[in-house]
Amino acid sequence: MSKQDGSNRLVSGPEVDDTTASILHVDLDAFFASASLLARPDLAGKPVVIGHDSSRSVVTAATYEARKYGVHSAMPMARAMRLCPNAIILDPDFPLYSRLSKQVMGLLDDTSPDVERLGIDEAFVGIAGLRRLAGGANRIGPELRARITAETGLVASIGAASTKYVAKLASSRAKPDGLLVVPDDQVIPFLHPQPVSALWGVGPAQQERLARYGLHTIGDVANTAPDRLRSWFGDATGRHLADLSWGRDPRAVEEREHEKSFGHNHTFFRDVTDPVEQQGEILRLATGVGRRLRDAGVQARTVTITVRFHDFRTITRSRTLPEATDVTRVIVETAWALLEQLGQLPPVRLLGVRASSVQGAADHGLLWDDTATWGSAERAMDAVHDRFGAATVVPASMLRRERKREDTGPSGGD
Template sequence: MGRQDGSTRQVSAASVDSSTATILHVDLDAFFASVELLDRPELADKPVVVAHDSARSVVTAANYPARRFGVRSAIPLARALQLCPSAVVLEPHFEKYRHYSRQVMAIFDDMTPIVERLGIDEAFLDVAGARGVIGSPAEVAALIRQRVRDETGLACSVGAAATKFVAKLASGLAKPDGLLVIPRAETLGFLHPLPVSALWGVGAVTEKSLLGRGLHTIGDIAETPVAVLRRIVGEAGAAKLHALANGIDPRRVTPDTVDKSVGHEVTFEVDVSEPGVLRRELLRQADQVARRLRASGVEGRTVVLKLRYSDFTTITRSRTLAEPTDVGRRIAEEVRSLYDALGAHPPVRLIGVRMEQLAVSGGAPQGLWDDDEDWRDAERAIDGVGERFGRDAVRPASLLRPAREVGPSKRRPHLPDAGSVDI
């Protein structure tokens, strides 16, 4: 696929027949960086990197001018500044990203009730039913792009196709700020010249195996018997890759899906070994995770603790609760218990809290009594105070002590799995 810097951009002509391309994939362009630039328009044409300014920070996002120097999300900030010494570094503001995400998703909901959110900055839309109200899929896509720009100041790219897989590929090639329509009849002509790495499920290891067998393009995969592919990628992988390579993707756009997980994590400026500091950080993160669960109207059943040490060894520990919860106190107690059970361990570079097995709040049957009822009521009252006076207006007393010299260099919310790449 392209370099994700706009150099391989493809867009459709206005005359394209989009009648069979009823699935849209809409993706906000360089979302985090673009939101930051709304307040700094004078930097729009300059290379900009979003990251905490710290020795251990990694790049959260980069705008397209920065990407042309090879800067990518998730690389160390120090490396990004080596590649692009003129880059301007801006601090991330995740509250802003959530605010603009809600605005954009509301626009999608105006177009069709069939919206599948993939994360904070992208979604699939089935617009087959919008033809009689708004127009063709291409017209719906054009209206979405115009409304997003007019109402938020942001740009988005749209891929339109007969299947979800092809629509997502098309939106990536349309970046930045473009629309690429792939009519059903042109699906194979679009797919087959693309490299095997463009197929969902083909990572570095699988790509190497396929290239080693002389399979370089999606067309090569399509022409290879499934029996041969099985020997390369296994039973399940062979069937999936062969189907996608032949334009077969029966998955429908599924609205109202729940995020797979919600979490927060911190990378410390200096490795931390003091248990009191780590336990307070777990309380802070549990409180943030619970707030996000309540704001999204979901509860989680599995509590996950994540630790990374100075040698980059990473461990996770989890516990599944008898009943799902969105109560910060319960999450904190469980994750602290997981931490205490580890006993002695090396100094910690990164620590994180995550809730998994999410479901809509109130969907699970309740027990005869609710041990968390008082805390749940208190935390929801605090939510109301936070909406009026700021989310940190009320905090646990143990989090009010003066900040230590050893502080976090990066406080990053764990975004929905399917939307974690900011492209």
């Protein structure tokens, strides 16, 4: 999630020349928060933070109203509440996010054959071949944004340019709920006043290094000799900075079939020593992973658990299956076995389950004789959840865990 709060929003009108804008970057605004508000329209316009109501949790997402207080993703929940004491906290709903993301990506696929998914809430769309039939960015962008809102209730911002880098930067400046087209002859005026943090790949540490050399804006980088940049930051990074500062980015839109891994973590409200409670949390996390695999139409061969102890020491354990799977029961049993192999554990602060070595879905083999039956049953449960809500049908052991949660208080964040 971006830290963008809309204060420097910049949009373009239909009169802007879009003939060179061959790439769109489509980014759903405050996606997790906006998706959660679809079920809570009464909270629209209020500072809402997605995460678990615990000082040990972290922020998953925040509405623009909360971002104006400085709240952003990955921030400790305790700090977020200090910055925005009137924030309303909602638990994340990952099955909902996955379903809405799949629906939006389907709309992008309907728009163009060239779609490169960057994550659950953003993608590049190549439109170079669509101009004759569908028009350019000034027509495709508004129509796509309107369709996303009409069919999902979500809001998207779109940047359009001739390169992926400028298109992505343009979408961030158009937030919230905007379209910004940057013609080729406006790329340099658009880029050079921006802070160096807008350079793709420049994080806080690199930003500090640039500042030590007096480089605070993209224009400062552009006006520095390339050989000096290479001597300061190394050949690869120096060339990267020089190219981006002049808007050079030769990468084409490339279709990505699916994410490389699917996982969830959970930080407990209090350190947990009870093996039954640890198994219950593994069940909950693995259920979410299985659902995301099925929604994406993929299967995974490797299951990994993450265990973080009270002293923040963290270990991982993995197992590669003979055959790929998207069946929750298989993922749960594998994760349970990995946890059991660790033996008696010190107090546990965090548990995580991840499925990786992802491939396209295929017919189930004979790894578990009843795998196909369980897979069919789980897909039936998915359909019930989509129609009536995630809490309608759940495993009995998970229901017991949710009741226990009500007795012990809130939990930490995914």
